Structure formats: structure tokens, C-alpha cells
Amino acid sequence: MTAAEGSAHAPVLDRVKGQPGVLGLLRGALRAPLHAYLFIGPPGSGRLDASIAFAAALLCPRGGCGECASCQETLALRHPDLEVVERVGASISVKQAREVARMALRTPRAAPYQVLVLVDFHLVDEAAPALLKTIEEPPDTTVIIITAETVPSPFVTIASRCVQVQFKPLDDEAIIEVLMGEGVEVATATAVAEAAGGRLDRARLLARDPGFAQRLQRWRTVPSRLDGTGARVAELADELLASIAEPLEVVRTRQAEELALLQEQAERRGENNIPGRSIIEDRHNRELRRVRTDEIRAGLAALSSVCRARLTEPGVAPQRLRSTLAAIAAIDEASTRLSRNVNATMLLQWLLLHLDT
Numbered sequence: 001m002t003a004a005e006g007s008a009h010a011p012v013l014d015r016v017k018g019q020p021g022v023l024g025l026l027r028g029a030l031r032a033p034l035h036a037y038l039f040i041g042p043p044g045s046g047r048l049d050a051s052i053a054f055a056a057a058l059l060c061p062r063g064g065c066g067e068c069a070s071c072q073e074t075l076a077l078r079h080p081d082l083e084v085v086e087r088v089g090a091s092i093s094v095k096q097a098r099e100v101a102r103m104a105l106r107t108p109r110a111a112p113y114q115v116l117v118l119v120d121f122h123l124v125d126e127a128a129p130a131l132l133k134t135i136e137e138p139p140d141t142t143v144i145i146i147t148a149e150t151v152p153s154p155f156v157t158i159a160s161r162c163v164q165v166q167f168k169p170l171d172d173e174a175i176i177e178v179l180m181g182e183g184v185e186v187a188t189a190t191a192v193a194e195a196a197g198g199r200l201d202r203a204r205l206l207a208r209d210p211g212f213a214q215r216l217q218r219w220r221t222v223p224s225r226l227d228g229t230g231a232r233v234a235e236l237a238d239e240l241l242a243s244i245a246e247p248l249e250v251v252r253t254r255q256a257e258e259l260a261l262l263q264e265q266a267e268r269r270g271e272n273n274i275p276g277r278s279i280i281e282d283r284h285n286r287e288l289r290r291v292r293t294d295e296i297r298a299g300l301a302a303l304s305s306v307c308r309a310r311l312t313e314p315g316v317a318p319q320r321l322r323s324t325l326a327a328i329a330a331i332d333e334a335s336t337r338l339s340r341n342v343n344a345t346m347l348l349q350w351l352l353l354h355l356d357t
């Protein structure tokens, strides 16, 4: 099989999940790769996995077979012509942008191309001009893939020099398919897909979180545990919030490890402090808030599906129908309010009072 025949199919690109538009574009791009691609999309949409699969297809002597030594090395991030560049501090430094420029000029060692994958380069700030020249005029044998969540203003000019590939949040079916392919049982895959909000990274995290199913079950049993008293409302709201402490602790531990690693790297460079530490801490706080919101949102979705199931019960009385519809509306309202940074305790107490009919 020639490289051209192989690239028409490029089985290694089958690793790009739930993004049919992206897949079509990448298969087409293999016939005549351009110098820079911008993979843009929300967290968990598979930008990095797709970057590596595309790099494997570019570097493979058989057009992306997914099986040869070249493909295996690329997928394991060990190919001599693949460089994955992650930012060192809170944003891309000028020094790091210059390093990327130097890498871009190298001659490929084994393949016809070398591929540079620049991860999360929307955090580029004052390094943008230093990076722009590299993106505009790399050697013909260098392909640059930038992954980013958004295109903030310092990044607009760079983005305009790239082929933009838009990633969407994954739908539930795609998430279920990926998880089942990774050995997760169908019931777990379905439950976590519903709670993952289109994010494969969150779905994977939840699928391996044994406490998650229990936490959802807690939310599902709430309607049957309400007894018409304010005391029970307060008690249940506290219980639901307390159950979120566990996943938050997991995230806090990971964040502490990240800081410890960065501190170690800084000390090795002879610096006392992590560059941009306060920006990293801000990001950590945002992440904690997001996990907390994600958890509450997943709980509200579980609660809502319990109520919806009631609507389809045979012979449901008109009074019960009305109160269930009101409960579903209150859950939707709580979900909307959640986006506005409200006090979680008050939000849940308000909701439980409205469910208690």
C-alpha cells in the first residue's frame, strides 16, 4: 500500500471519537498537509487525542495505519519527529515561544515531516508576536498543530494563519460508545454520559469514580425522603453538599501535586518561585468551582429524570401530574440559577422546598 492509498483511509484517525466533521477534514488534509492547524474546542472534546492521531497519520510511512512502529511510537509520544509542547508556567512565556521557533526549524529525523503539537496555546499573552513568525513561515517539513479552548485577542492573528478545526462537545451516544470501547459497563457509561455535559474527560473521570453512582443515587432518593418539614429540607441540602466534598478532595490533591512538580522544576532552574503562581492558583480555584457546579448539575439531572419517569407511570392522578411538572420546572430553574454563581446551600434549600408538595 502506498502512502497516498493509506492516507485515504488512515485507520489511526478512527481514534478521533464523536467528531465526524473533524474526521472528514483531517482525512482530507492528509493528502496535502498545510503548515499549521488550530484545533479549537471546549475541554474534553478530544483536541489532544485528535492532534496525536493526526500526527501519527502524518508521520506513518503507510499513511496512518495505526499499527506500524512509527504509529506506535507517535501514539506513545516517543516518535523522534513528534514534539508535544506544554506551557511551563501559567501562560506561554516569550522564552518558550522562542524555544518553539527553534524546534520548528529542525529537520525531520525519520519521517518526511516533523510535527509540533502546542497544547493550550490560547494562554499565549505577550509571547504571541514571538510565536507568530514561526506559525506563519515554518519550513515545508514542519507541521504545527495548536490546541486551544478559545481565540482570545492576543491570539487572533496567529489563529488567522492556521487552518481552523472546530471541535464540538460530544453527544451522549458518542461518550457511551467510547467508554464501552474502554471496557466500562453499559449502565455506568450511560449514567456518566448523562452527567458529563459533553465532556469525555469528565465522563472518563466519573466512570472510574466509584462514589459517583452512590452520589447520584442520593439525589434520586431525595423526593421520597422529603417529609414536609423545613428541618428535613435543611438536612437533605446539607447532606447533598457534603457528598460533593469527596470529588473536590480528589481535585485538590491533584492540584497540590501539580504545584509541587512546578516548584521542583523551578528549583531545578535555580528559581525560588513558580512563574505565574497566582495565575495558576486562580485557575485551580476556577476548576474547583467548576467541579462543584458540575456535580450539582449532575445531581439536578438525576433528580429531573426521577421526576420525568413519574410522568409516564400508568394512571397517574392529575394532582400528581401537576406537582411533578412543577417540580421539573423548579429543577430547571435551579439549574439556570446555578450558572449565576449563587449560594449553593440556599439554592438547594429553595429547590427542595419546591419539590416538597
Ligand SMILES: [Zn+2]
Residues within 6 Å of the ligand: 060, 061, 062, 063, 064, 065, 066, 067, 068, 069, 070, 071, 072
Ligand atoms: Zn503506521
